Amino acid sequence: MIATTIVHDSRPVLLVGGAKVKKKLLSAAIVDGTRIVAADGAANRLIKRGVLPDAVIGDMDSLSSAAREVLPEGRIHRIEEQDSTDFEKCLSRIEAPLVVALGFSGGRLDHQLAVLHGMMRYADRPCLLVGKREVVFLAPPRIEVGLPAGCRVSLFPMAPVGARSEGLAWPLDGLDFEPGRQIGTSNRVAGEGGEVAVRIEVESPSMMVILPVACFAAVRTVLRDPGLARWAAPRPDPR
Missing domain, CATH: 3.40.50.10240 (Thiamin pyrophosphokinase, catalytic domain)
Known part of the structure; x- marks a missing residue:
């Protein structure tokens, strides 16, 4: 329904x-x-x-x-x-x-x-x-957001999910994220000063991204962009 x-x-x-x-x-x-x-x-x-x-x-x-x-x-x-x-x-x-x-x-x-x-x-x-203290959002298929170098970026999978990244100190590429197996607590933005373009791609709507609340305005601007890749609507419940 x-x-x-x-x-x-x-x-x-x-x-x-x-x-x-x-x-x-x-x-x-x-x-x-x-x-x-x-x-x-x-x-x-x-x-x-x-x-x-x-x-x-x-x-x-x-x-x-x-x-x-x-x-x-x-x-x-x-x-x-x-x-x-x-x-x-x-x-x-x-x-x-x-x-x-x-x-x-x-x-x-x-x-x-x-x-x-x-x-x-x-x-x-x-x-x-x-x-x-934090802002949390479900990672869309692809997202790019400017974040301060050194900023904490935590990722928590709600189900098995593959991911790729640019701009993080520890890339996500090749990791098999899954609850109880692999999570991404306390990653951070690479670099030592200024703003860095962080790009994250995920294969399914299963990855929560957790950032400091100071990132609220930057993330809100990106997530509201109508050109942002988005997940499809759920199928109707046959019941």
């Missing part, structure tokens, strides 16, 4: 979860005209900060009555099925060049793992997960 799109935009969309988000980070993610989607009860915290989301998507088990009273008609979208998380309910129903996700890290580990699962499940929906 393919989810029906609720939010469509030609610009990146901000998706906010229920974990705590620093005001400075939230402000950095909101630019003029940014549409904001709240995952269920995340709307409670946004409204208290004076931010009214354009849409609230989820099973609505956490949305407060106070939030319901101030949200304009048509902004609450209840998805009753329980086979997916609120993050997946949102990501699968947002059509945009990029979804910037805040408030989905720093809390329970099982919730964070579920978010990574959702990013992989809906690999055709580019998503940049932003936390207090």
